[in-house]
Amino acid sequence: MEKKMRDLEDELFPSTPGKVKIERAHAMNRQFHRCFASTSTMFLWALFLIALTASYLSFQSFVDTSSKYFTASWGGLHWERQVRASAIPRRPNGFSVLVTGAAGFVGSHVSIALRKRGDGVLGLDNFNSYYDPSLKKARKTLLASHGVFVVEGDVNDARLLAKLLDIVPFSHVMHLAAQAGVRYAIENPNSYVHSNIAGLVTLLEACKAADPQPAIVWASSSSVYGLNEKVPFSESDTTDRPASLYAATKKAGEEITHTYNHIYGLSITGLRFFTVYGPWGRPDMAYFSFTRNILQGKPITVYRGKDRVDLARDFTFIDDIVKGCVASLDTAEKSTGSGGKKRGPAQYRIYNLGNTSPVTVPTLVAILERHLKVKAKKNIIEMPGNGDVPFTHANISLARRELGYKPSTNLEAGLKKFVKWYLSYYGYGRTNAGKNLFAFRVAML
Ligand SMILES: O=C(O)[C@H]1O[C@H](OP(=O)(O)OP(=O)(O)OC[C@H]2O[C@@H](n3ccc(=O)[nH]c3=O)[C@H](O)[C@@H]2O)[C@H](O)[C@@H](O)[C@H]1O
Numbered sequence: 390m391e392k393k394m395r396d397l398e399d400e401l402f403p404s405t406p407g408k409v410k411i412e413r414a415h416a417m418n419r420q421f422h423r424c425f426a427s428t429s430t431m432f433l434w435a436l437f438l439i440a441l442t443a444s445y446l447s448f449q450s451f452v453d454t455s456s457k458y459f460t461a462s463w464g465g466l467h468w469e470r471q472v473r474a475s476a477i478p479r480r481p482n483g484f485s486v487l488v489t490g491a492a493g494f495v496g497s498h499v500s501i502a503l504r505k506r507g508d509g510v511l512g513l514d515n516f517n518s519y520y521d522p523s524l525k526k527a528r529k530t531l532l533a534s535h536g537v538f539v540v541e542g543d544v545n546d547a548r549l550l551a552k553l554l555d556i557v558p559f560s561h562v563m564h565l566a567a568q569a570g571v572r573y574a575i576e577n578p579n580s581y582v583h584s585n586i587a588g589l590v591t592l593l594e595a596c597k598a599a600d601p602q603p604a605i606v607w608a609s610s611s612s613v614y615g616l617n618e619k620v621p622f623s624e625s626d627t628t629d630r631p632a633s634l635y636a637a638t639k640k641a642g643e644e645i646t647h648t649y650n651h652i653y654g655l656s657i658t659g660l661r662f663f664t665v666y667g668p669w670g671r672p673d674m675a676y677f678s679f680t681r682n683i684l685q686g687k688p689i690t691v692y693r694g695k696d697r698v699d700l701a702r703d704f705t706f707i708d709d710i711v712k713g714c715v716a717s718l719d720t721a722e723k724s725t726g727s728g729g730k731k732r733g734p735a736q737y738r739i740y741n742l743g744n745t746s747p748v749t750v751p752t753l754v755a756i757l758e759r760h761l762k763v764k765a766k767k768n769i770i771e772m773p774g775n776g777d778v779p780f781t782h783a784n785i786s787l788a789r790r791e792l793g794y795k796p797s798t799n800l801e802a803g804l805k806k807f808v809k810w811y812l813s814y815y816g817y818g819r820t821n822a823g824k825n826l827f828a829f830r831v832a833m834l
Pocket residue numbers: 569570571609610611612662663664665673674675676690691692693700701702750772777
């Protein structure tokens with residue numbers, strides 16, 4: 390028995406020191422066992438490593454899950470004090486505005502404008518990673534320097550919304566949180582349903598139940614005009630031919646807000662923004678990504694319509710959009726309901742906020758080349774069937790009449806401001822990158 394065990398031990402651990410007295414006759418056999426034993430040792434190690442990795446991963450997922458459920462990023466006395474302080478107006482009869490999407494492009498500009506004139510502003514943003522969240526964090530820092538606190542949370546979080554509307558009697562909600570981008574809807578359709586439909590309904594539910602009910606101004610989009618060919622686009626035109634899921638969710642938003650206006654007496658103003666651009670803009674948009682690529686010497690893709698027709702957009706500068714947003718808040722009537730009950734008919738409005746002078750995409754590129762002093766490497770291709778429309782053009786008579794909206798910045802002047810911001814934000818001209826850029830510019834001209 391003892392011998393059998395020793396033989397077995399020899400077979401399993403053939404290279405153990407002091408046990409290498411091998412008989413010639415068994416040499417081949419031993420070779421085979423050595424090979425088998427080293428394979429099985431490797432197999433045992435592999436099993437061990439797999440088990441280790443699996444337990445690490447399940448630990449990580451436990452940590453993630455528990456942090457989701459047990460460490461809410463909001464709540465507590467200190468947090469409530471910050472919320473109240475940010476939302477308190479600093480001028481007589483000032484508004485108290487909840488701005489959703491406050492760390493976004495339009496949201497950050499509107500929040501600062503309201504704050505500067507003495508309104509109370511509380512921001513809400515989920516800081517998602519649709520584009521570089523560090524830009525959103527930088528906007529948050531900018532907002533903080535103006536005294537605007539941004540709560541980190543999602544418009545789908547009904548508990549958070551109820552809490553905010555309970556702590557602060559908001560006079561207005563400026564709802565700008567959304568999944569933006571026309572072409573990204575092909576890649577991630579559910580994110581549009583999540584933010585632009587489910588998130589909107591969750592917000593409206595919270596507002597309808599609040600006492601007082603705030604008046605709501607929210608971002609619709611020029612994209613609702615879809616395949617409309619009648620120019621310029623007027624609010625009274627039919628909008629039942631969306632070309633993208635993004636457009637369809639914005640159109641759905643217009644219908645959904647109408648329902649809440651009708652049933653609960655919520656005051657609603659929908660703003661159809663036309664391709665908004667400017668400093669602190671969105672990196673996913675053409676003017677921004679073109680600038681990045683041109684400066685890095687990378688090619689840009691310029692889409693062209695059928696029959697080689699250039700695409701055109703009614704590009705609208707951010708400062709003009711901000712004026713339109715603020716004027717909408719100023720002219721919004723109070724909601725008529727309270728605590729979920731309608732007490733009378735409430736205001737329902739929709740406005741185009743455009744520039745009313747469309748510019749082609751190649752002209753946009755030419756302006757950027759001039760401001761950057763770098764020639765773009767252009768790939769011109771036919772517009773893929775991904776939700777884009779050939780042109781947009783806003784009729785802004787209604788907004789002019791009722792809001793006093795009067796855009797004053799053309800694309801040339803607006804892009805100049807954008808480029809100035811871009812170069813400064815990304816550190817061009819300050820560091821070696823700036824020197825390289827200078828050398829690069831000289832080489833390109
Ligand atoms: O008004 C809106 O409601 C929307 O405006 C904006 O959409 P768009 O007008 O499509 O802006 P943007 O992407 O800058 O493309 C501009 C032009 O460049 C062309 N384009 C684009 C990318 C590219 O690589 N090449 C190109 O030629 C492209 O074909 C187009 O002709 C917002 O993103 C959207 O969230 C929504 O707010």
